[in-house]
Amino acid sequence: MEIISYGGGVQSTAMIVLAAQGRIPATHAVFANTGDDSEHPATLEYVRNVAAPWAAEHGVEVVELHNTRFGQPETLWGRMMREGSKSVPLPFYQPETGAPVGRACTADFKVKVIGRWLKANGANKDTPATVNIGISLDEIHRLHNRKPEPYEQNEYPLIDLRLTRQDCANIIERAGLPVPPKSACFFCPFHRLQGWKEQRRDSPELFDKACQLESAVNERRAAAGNYPVYLSRTLRPLSEVTEAQQDLWSVMDDSCDSGYCMV
Numbered sequence: 001m002e003i004i005s006y007g008g009g010v011q012s013t014a015m016i017v018l019a020a021q022g023r024i025p026a027t028h029a030v031f032a033n034t035g036d037d038s039e040h041p042a043t044l045e046y047v048r049n050v051a052a053p054w055a056a057e058h059g060v061e062v063v064e065l066h067n068t069r070f071g072q073p074e075t076l077w078g079r080m081m082r083e084g085s086k087s088v089p090l091p092f093y094q095p096e097t098g099a100p101v102g103r104a105c106t107a108d109f110k111v112k113v114i115g116r117w118l119k120a121n122g123a124n125k126d127t128p129a130t131v132n133i134g135i136s137l138d139e140i141h142r143l144h145n146r147k148p149e150p151y152e153q154n155e156y157p158l159i160d161l162r163l164t165r166q167d168c169a170n171i172i173e174r175a176g177l178p179v180p181p182k183s184a185c186f187f188c189p190f191h192r193l194q195g196w197k198e199q200r201r202d203s204p205e206l207f208d209k210a211c212q213l214e215s216a217v218n219e220r221r222a223a224a225g226n227y228p229v230y231l232s233r234t235l236r237p238l239s240e241v242t243e244a245q246q247d248l249w250s251v252m253d254d255s256c257d258s259g260y261c262m263v
């Protein structure tokens with residue numbers, strides 16, 4: 001079995017086009033949806049209404065998967081907002097070190113979900129599935145960030161084909177498709193500061209929800225005697241950062257593209 005690990009962004013959409021052209025021998029593009037209340041709505045719109053129909057017409061099946069808990073669907077937003085939840089699965093920034101506290105979200109809502117599907121479809125350590133991961137040449141530093149599981153063998157076709165992110169966008173456009181927006185949960189702490197600013201301007205309802213999530217997590221943490229954690233790397237509440245620290249955009253807008261979990 002050979003699949004594309006599909007995140008709904010530029011690189012993995014380019015892999016679908018390459019598969020349709022016979023340049024990647026994958027039959028399925030597997031999209032682990034962290035939740036309709038968690039993925040950016042523009043990504044879901046693109047995956048379902050643009051990429052999936054086009055892929056189907058060109059012999060590639062887009063498979064959408066969801067995480068479950070006790071047999072019921074569980075979204076990332078739902079896990080964090082559940083009453084009494086102690087879970088902090090996002091890579092929130094902690095005040096002491098300024099570093100992210102961890103990143104269970106990628107493992108629980110992406111890697112394990114795809115892994116279960118691969119195993120259900122016959123992948124195992126003796127016959128591992130080939131998983132094509134969309135890391136482009138300009139992101140080569142991310143190449144071995146994740147150790148493969150025993151049931152999978154990772155391939156990096158965009159590196160092999162020497163393709164950059166811009167090349168991927170060109171491939172998508174030449175196929176007659178619109179270039180997708182960056183894919184990530186709308187509340188992902190790996191957003192650039194500029195990304196938060198744009199979200200506040202362009203999608204204020206999503207921005208308000210991200211602020212609401214940060215507040216809810218910190219209210220629970222305060223009640224348990226824990227220090228606050230932040231969605232923004234400036235270590236300030238999201239609502240304050242974007243209003244009070246406009247001057248920081250230019251000096252703190254370093255890249256966090258590698259943080260997007262394009263598995």
Ligand code: SF4
Nearest residue numbers: 105106184185188261
């Ligand atoms: S996009 Fe961000 S928040 Fe969503 S699963 Fe990936 S790392 Fe976690």
